[in-house]
Amino acid sequence: MELTVVTESILCTHCGQACEDHSIHINEQYFCCSGCKTVYEILNEHDLCTYYELDTSAGIKVRSSIGDAYAYLDQADIADSLVDFKNDSTVVIHFFIPSIHCSSCLWLLEKLYTIEPGIIRSDVSFTKKEISITYNSSVVNLRRIVELMDSLGYAPHIQLNKTTEKETPETNRSVFYKLVVAGFCASNSMLMSFPEYLGLDREIEGMYAEVFGYISIALGLPVLFYSASDFYIAAWKGIKNKMINLDMPITIGMTALFSRSVYEILTHTSAGYIDSFTGLVFFLLIGKWYQSKVYQSMSFDRDYQSYFPVAVNRVEADGLKPAAISTLRAGEEIVIRSQEIIPADATLISESAYIDYSFVTGESLPVKKHKGELIYAGGRQTKESIHLRIEKEVSQSHLLQLWNNQVFDKSKGGNSVSQLADRFGRNFTIALLILSAITFGYWYTINIAAAFNALTAVLIVACPCALALSIPFAYGNAIRILAKKGLFLRSTEVVEKLAHIDTIVFDKTGTITQSDQSAVTFYGNKLTMEQLGCIYAVVQHSTHPLSMKLAAYLKPHALHYVVSDFEEISGKGLQASIAGNNYKIGSAAFTQRREAGTLAGAYVGISVNDVFYGYYIFRNKYRMHMDTLIQQLKGTYRLYVLSGDNDTEKKQLEAIFPEAENIIFNQSPEDKLAFISGLQQQGKQVLMLGDGLNDAGALKQSNVGISVSEEVYNFSPSCDGIMDALYISSLSRMLNFSRGTVKAVKATLLFSILYNIVVITLAVQGLFSPLVAAVIMPVSSVTVVLMVVLTTNVLARKM
Numbered sequence: 001m002e003l004t005v006v007t008e009s010i011l012c013t014h015c016g017q018a019c020e021d022h023s024i025h026i027n028e029q030y031f032c033c034s035g036c037k038t039v040y041e042i043l044n045e046h047d048l049c050t051y052y053e054l055d056t057s058a059g060i061k062v063r064s065s066i067g068d069a070y071a072y073l074d075q076a077d078i079a080d081s082l083v084d085f086k087n088d089s090t091v092v093i094h095f096f097i098p099s100i101h102c103s104s105c106l107w108l109l110e111k112l113y114t115i116e117p118g119i120i121r122s123d124v125s126f127t128k129k130e131i132s133i134t135y136n137s138s139v140v141n142l143r144r145i146v147e148l149m150d151s152l153g154y155a156p157h158i159q160l161n162k163t164t165e166k167e168t169p170e171t172n173r174s175v176f177y178k179l180v181v182a183g184f185c186a187s188n189s190m191l192m193s194f195p196e197y198l199g200l201d202r203e204i205e206g207m208y209a210e211v212f213g214y215i216s217i218a219l220g221l222p223v224l225f226y227s228a229s230d231f232y233i234a235a236w237k238g239i240k241n242k243m244i245n246l247d248m249p250i251t252i253g254m255t256a257l258f259s260r261s262v263y264e265i266l267t268h269t270s271a272g273y274i275d276s277f278t279g280l281v282f283f284l285l286i287g288k289w290y291q292s293k294v295y296q297s298m299s300f301d302r303d304y305q306s307y308f309p310v311a312v313n314r315v316e317a318d319g320l321k322p323a324a325i326s327t328l329r330a331g332e333e334i335v336i337r338s339q340e341i342i343p344a345d346a347t348l349i350s351e352s353a354y355i356d357y358s359f360v361t362g363e364s365l366p367v368k369k370h371k372g373e374l375i376y377a378g379g380r381q382t383k384e385s386i387h388l389r390i391e392k393e394v395s396q397s398h399l400l401q402l403w404n405n406q407v408f409d410k411s412k413g414g415n416s417v418s419q420l421a422d423r424f425g426r427n428f429t430i431a432l433l434i435l436s437a438i439t440f441g442y443w444y445t446i447n448i449a450a451a452f453n454a455l456t457a458v459l460i461v462a463c464p465c466a467l468a469l470s471i472p473f474a475y476g477n478a479i480r481i482l483a484k485k486g487l488f489l490r491s492t493e494v495v496e497k498l499a500h501i502d503t504i505v506f507d508k509t510g511t512i513t514q515s516d517q518s519a520v521t522f523y524g525n526k527l528t529m530e531q532l533g534c535i536y537a538v539v540q541h542s543t544h545p546l547s548m549k550l551a552a553y554l555k556p557h558a559l560h561y562v563v564s565d566f567e568e569i570s571g572k573g574l575q576a577s578i579a580g581n582n583y584k585i586g587s588a589a590f591t592q593r594r595e596a597g598t599l600a601g602a603y604v605g606i607s608v609n610d611v612f613y614g615y616y617i618f619r620n621k622y623r624m625h626m627d628t629l630i631q632q633l634k635g636t637y638r639l640y641v642l643s644g645d646n647d648t649e650k651k652q653l654e655a656i657f658p659e660a661e662n663i664i665f666n667q668s669p670e671d672k673l674a675f676i677s678g679l680q681q682q683g684k685q686v687l688m689l690g691d692g693l694n695d696a697g698a699l700k701q702s703n704v705g706i707s708v709s710e711e712v713y714n715f716s717p718s719c720d721g722i723m724d725a726l727y728i729s730s731l732s733r734m735l736n737f738s739r740g741t742v743k744a745v746k747a748t749l750l751f752s753i754l755y756n757i758v759v760i761t762l763a764v765q766g767l768f769s770p771l772v773a774a775v776i777m778p779v780s781s782v783t784v785v786l787m788v789v790l791t792t793n794v795l796a797r798k799m
Contacts, residue, residue: 070150073143082142082158085376087357087367089138090120095156097149100129109154116140116148131156175230179285182227185219186278192216193275213265216274223278224258227285248429254280256459283782312336312343315387328390337385338541338568344377346388353386355379384541384566384576428756432462439764450766457763461776462756470748474788478741481796486727487706487734494720497704498738500685504633504731505676505698507690508643508653509602510545511708512728513620520553524606524614531613533559534578535606538585541576542568545691546604549618550585571644571668573605582609588646591615602645620649625729627656632732634658638684642667642675642698672698689723689731733799737792744791748784755780 085092118140261272314323315333443451475492573586591605688702699705
């Protein structure tokens with residue numbers, strides 16, 4: 001008698017692969033190689049073994065020896081070509097990590113600072129498999145960081161010859177390719193089903209049915225394993241993270257439909273439903289593709305134009321001309337004014353600059369740069385205008401990665417429609433599985449064939465596809481429509497937030513007033529031609545609406561003066577030195593005027609060497625149809641006006657806004673932020689419309705912050721959208737459109753619930769065959785798409 005010895009396979013504690021050599025271990029922890037053992041020792045030493053608790057055997061098998069593989073990173077020129085930002089000892093670099101695959105990966109990579117003290121911060125984009133690392137170059141070098149990541153099993157993909165060519169995002173191309181495959185297979189599988197559709201004579205059909213059935217299976221396989229892969233991957237990730245997402249019931253329905261079809265074709269009991277399966281996947285992918293195409297087609301590109309000025313002043317032969325940043329090319333020269341953001345890595349041509357890199361590093365202290373130095377994208381000039389030469393196009397700049405980490409994302413937990421849809425999907429799936437088991441058990445005692453038919457019909461027909469399709473179609477279409485109407489939103493979530501707004505706060509200057517149509521009058525001592533030229537030289541460096549108005553008014557006096565020690569103080573004004581004289585331009589207190597102004601209009605005082613000379617009054621002209629807009633809004637929303645000016649225009653504003661107590665003057669940027677915060681503490685959902693740069697704090701604090709701009713480069717990184725000032729009178733209709741869009745989505749959710757109640761009831765009773773179920777499910781998907789698209793298009797006609 002032979003004895004068979006069964007040896008239990010021992011799996012590697014780190015990567016989960018079989019251990020062929022049992023000699024590599026630490027106590028009871030076994031490893032397949034010395035590389036995995038080393039990683040475990042590193043994690044254990046730094047108390048990071050929670051990594052394995054998040055996902056058992058989450059690690060990646062690593063090579064045992066790295067050697068000098070990354071020695072080339074010791075060369076300064078190579079290292080500098082890879083970094084996205086470098087300032088003194090602070091360096092920021094971005095890597096693509098192909099081996100990121102689970103939540104444990106994300107957890108560990110964001111804990112790198114506990115392993116290497118020189119690493120300040122690491123931020124991971126799980127979906128893009130990217131990591132942004134900020135480190136102290138005086139403590140650790142780039143080679144050491146890359147070697148550490150490689151030793152942990154996360155070797156970065158390093159590309160030394162980065163191209164400047166703009167590419168279509170890989171995810172968007174992937175969805176398109178999968179859509180094409182699904183469409184091809186769906187159309188051809190329908191051709192294979194024509195005999196079944198037409199009810200041809202069974203003897204004639206029998207000659208081809210078997211061949212057609214096998215061809216149908218062949219057409220269904222690429223749809224199952226390729227076109228539908230994103231849904232299965234998303235469902236699997238949900239399971240691994242112990243949550244059931246909306247993709248779960250969809251994948252159950254698709255799996256049941258395909259499996260049942262293969263069974264019936266192979267057993268020659270029916271022609272199967274491969275055509276319905278491929279058609280279902282095709283319609284689901286249309287939703288995903290449509291959403292990605294809408295994002296790409298927006299002129300307000302979410303990757304960088306949401307945060308950069310959409311245009312800057314480019315130096316051309318006949319002077320400065322506004323140019324879209326997407327058109328900027330290496331070698332071209334631009335001029336950046338005070339408080340504007342530098343849109344691309346560039347070399348400083350001016351003698352000096354003071355750059356605030358807080359948007360990149362979090363450090364708000366301005367850094368002085370000298371002529372010839374490289375200034376990285378995302379820096380904000382804090383002094384006078386500077387002259388730069390573009391070195392890299394915007395698409396290569398570090399801010400692309402920063403924004404992918406959603407630095408300014410305001411999203412918090414709540415009851416958004418998307419979150420409600422996911423909750424419905426989770427509970428629906430659990431209920432569906434239980435109901436399917438009960439249905440199968442009931443019919444199994446009566447008839448086995450009927451049991452499988454009922455089970456399959458329930459799983460196929462009970463698919464909440466309305467949820468998967470309605471949200472991307474409705475919100476994607478809404479963003480496209482609003483963009484055509486002059487409102488460019490950062491993301492689909494903003495559409496839903498607009499629908500919940502109950503309070504609107506308007507900034508005055510540049511928001512409800514027209515910047516280019518103000519009557520300007522000077523009161524005070526007569527200014528010399530030289531002083532007028534110096535005042536122009538100072539205000540031309542600022543992007544504040546009043547500075548731009550004054551610059552336009554004084555342009556005939558423009559002369560070349562060298563401005564030094566320029567400073568723009570938020571809420572106060574400008575100060576600078578020219579030829580030994582100190583100029584202050586701004587508020588009454590800032591320019592040392594003791595008595596308050598009594599003339600109606602916006603005030604800009606002038607002082608030279610602390611001697612008050614006089615002041616300009618800008619008699620504002622309010623935007624057309626503002627009174628009509630306020631009448632449309634006042635019944636639904638609580639309205640406020642916040643102004644940094646005095647109350648000399650109070651009567652004009654009271655004629656437009658119905659409640660005088662809601663018009664508040666002498667508000668600094670800090671006061672505006674605090675006011676909005678106070679409204680939110682009262683439970684208000686606040687929409688703020690203001691000047692992008694000067695109201696940045698208030699825009700960021702509000703639930704939705706929209707920068708109203710006549711010049712497209714004047715807005716804040718923290719705004720949720722840009723509104724063309726010409727379309728501000730349409731604000732009420734835009735808000736109504738947003739509410740209507742959300743209602744349309746909710747209606748489709750209700751449709752989905754009612755649909756599932758009816759069809760599941762019928763399927764449980766055995767009244768649906770799998771064929772009928774397979775036809776009903778894609779028909780319901782098409783119905784949902786038509787509902788939301790037609791509804792949003794009808795709502796758009798009212799704007």
